[in-house]
Amino acid sequence: MNIGRTSTAVAAVAGAALLLTACGSSSDAADGGGPTVVASFYPLAFAAERVGGENVDVQNLTQPGAESHDLELTGQQVGQVADADLVVYLHGFQPSVDAAVEQNAQDEALDVGTLVDFADHGDGGHEDESHAEHEGETHEDESHAEHEGETHEGESHEGHDHENLEGDPHIWLDPTIMVTITESVADQLAETDPDNAQTYRSNADALTEQLRTLDQDFTTGLADCKQDMIVVAHEAFGYLADRYGLRQVGIGGLDPEAEPSPERLAEVHDVVRAEGVTTIFYERLVSPDVAETLADDLGVEAAVLDPIEGRTDDTADQDYLELMRANLEALRTANQCA
Structure with missing residues (x-):
């Protein structure tokens, strides 16, 4: 992450705020008179759309094709x-959103980062974990704090982490954490729009069931x-790896902008050879x-x-x-699952 991004974002938002002195949070922002929810990037917008349904106008700040970190x-x-009735965001992930919330929407904001304990996945995979440790687990009420401070093969990628976060921000890649986010969005919408509270909770229940099915399908699908x-290209998959007994090795760090050093590329090259990895993602x-070049050099597949x-x-x-x-x-194809 560009180390100057936070100060730039604050300055930009401060300038924009001069245009907003006549603006306040509106409970009738949506065309149909229902709540307006602003989500900072896609997984949060998805949860808000599914929970809110037709009663809510959801606006995603990160447009298709845009890199959310940037x-x-x-x-x-x-x-x-x-103007939003509810802002759903992840503090520390997008500094310009943090600045806008701090100046304009502190009382209407849901920071999903407060719902979990961040894990530290900054430098590689979980080599000593097995599938057996994860089978049958439920994580909705579990802290991820036990993963903090782990060290793994490779390097720390110092300077490339999300500097305003205590750990890995990619919490939405664990479906059980998405359950927690979904339930919290429903609670916030029920408080904002009590006339439709039951609808929001029913919608959340339906999505929660789908997320739990997804979780079970991952557990079963990656069991053998x-x-x-x-x-992987950047270390976004730590929560998914923790949940399903995988070991993650990143070419880059937590920030997709991080350029891997020649030493890191050599380390990843050796790991792929030693472990018989079939695919670089x-x-x-x-x-x-970088991923495709490394895959070509090693004679393995490259996939999304x-x-x-x-x-x-x-x-x-x-x-x-x-x-x-x-x-x-x-994952099933790359890891040759039964």
Whole structure:
């Protein structure tokens, strides 16, 4: 992450705020008179859309094709934050959103980071874990704090972490954490719009059931595989790896902008050879060049594993559940699962 991004975002939002002195939070912002929810990036927008249904106008600040880490708000988007009845965001992940919330929407904001204990997945996979440790677990009420402070093979990628976060921000890649987010969004909407509280809770129950089914499908689908290591472009998949007994090795760090050093590339090269890894994963929203070059050098496959931070034009018609199931199939193929 660009170390100057936070101060730049604060300055930009401060300037935009001058345009908003006449604006306040409106309970009638949606065209139909229902609540307006602003979500900072796609997985949070998905949860809000599914919970809110037709009663809620959901506005996603990160547009399809945009990299969510790089989001810089326009003046119009700052106005959306100021006018929202509820802002769903992850503090520390997108500094410009943090600044807009702090200045305009502190009382209307849900920081999903307060719902979990962040884990530290900053430098590699969980090599000593097995599938047996994860089978049958439920994580909705469990702290991820036991993972903090772990060290793994590779390097720390110092300087590339999300500097405003205590750990890995990619919490939405564990479906059980998405259950927690869904339930909290329903609670917030019920408080904002009590006339439709039962609808929000019913919608949340329906989505929760789908998320738990997804979780079970991952557990079953990855239970009998020849390989449990995944080599990824950036280390976005730590929560998914923790949940399903995988070992993550990242070419880069937690930030997709991180450029791997020659030493790191050599380490990953050695790991792929030693472990018999069949596939190096890349992402849709960042250049696949490094991953594809490494895969070519090693004679292995390159394939997409989507961190679902945002959608592209090609995936705009797919939702979180469909994208996660595509990830499951990619993992099953790469890890040669029965």
